Each structure stands twice: as structure tokens, then as C-alpha cells.
Amino acid sequence: MEVTDSDSINIRSVIEHQLAAFKKDDAQGAFTFASPAIQAQFGTPENFIQMVKTSYPAVYRPRSVFFEKITTVQRNITQPVLLLAPDGVPLRALYFMEKQPNDIWRINGCFLVSLEGK
Template sequence: YPAVYRPRSVFFEKITTIQENITQPVLLLAPDGIPLRALYFMEKQPNHIWRINGCFLVALEGK
């Protein structure tokens, strides 16, 4: 996941719901210059703090 931990650039998109999961989509420019979208599924903890519950990378076709 080099695009996630060493991106050239990052752009946070509007929070959405995917399959009943609160999701933070993030546009990333990978170190090799390939654009990707990371989907961070979020989960509210018992102490009311939001934490990442998973991350999926999606290729941006035709961009």
C-alpha cells in the first residue's frame, strides 16, 4: 500500500455511505504517479471516537 502511506498528494472527498458503512473516500496520487481512490470504512467506538475499520484501494479508470 505505498499509495496510502507515501502518497504524492491527498484529497479528501465527501463522506458517504457504502453498504451501510460510513466511508471516507480519499483521492491519492501514488508514488509512481498512478491516481487511486482509497475507501476508508469508519467505525464509531464505544467512547464515541471514529476509527478506521478497513481500507480498500480502487483504480480510477479513464482519469
């Protein structure tokens, strides 16, 4: 799938809005940016935000955020984002993005990759 400039802007906006919702502890707001599959997996906004708090502190409360160039990972449109975790550890978050039938982008997973040793 070809990613247009408009797609890139929209993908970044979705991630930025979800990060802003996490910063405000807005579980419902953050949940709206997750894909239907992610929403089904966690069931409620509260379950979702609790998982992020516990398993993804760098996503929940990043000290800094830097967007890299969109790429494809295992046939998934992927937005790499450099994050500085609350403890000062740099990480790369790989956001798997999914375009919905209404052309709205949603986050369909996030994987953290260590940058240590690079």
C-alpha cells in the same frame, strides 16, 4: 447513521493523523488509529505497518491527498480520499470508518479503487 459536521471533521483528522504517522514510519502511532478489529487482525504495529508498506504504497507514501464527501458503502460510513501514489497513479482510497463506544472514530478498513479510464 447520520454523520454530523463534527463527525466529518473527526474522521478526516483520524485519517490525516494516520497518514502522518506512516510518513514518519511511526508504526505504533499509525496502529492507534485502526479499529479494534483491525488491531486484532494484525496483532502488532509492526505487522500492520509492514502490510501497509507492501500492499498499500499509495496510503503509506502518497504524493498528494484530497478528501471527498463522506458517503455510505454497504452500510459503512466511508471517507473517500483521492491519493496520488508514489508512482504517479491516481487512486481512490475508501476508508471504512467505525465509531467506538467512546465516540472516537477509528479506521476499520481501506480499499483502493483504480481511477484509470475515468
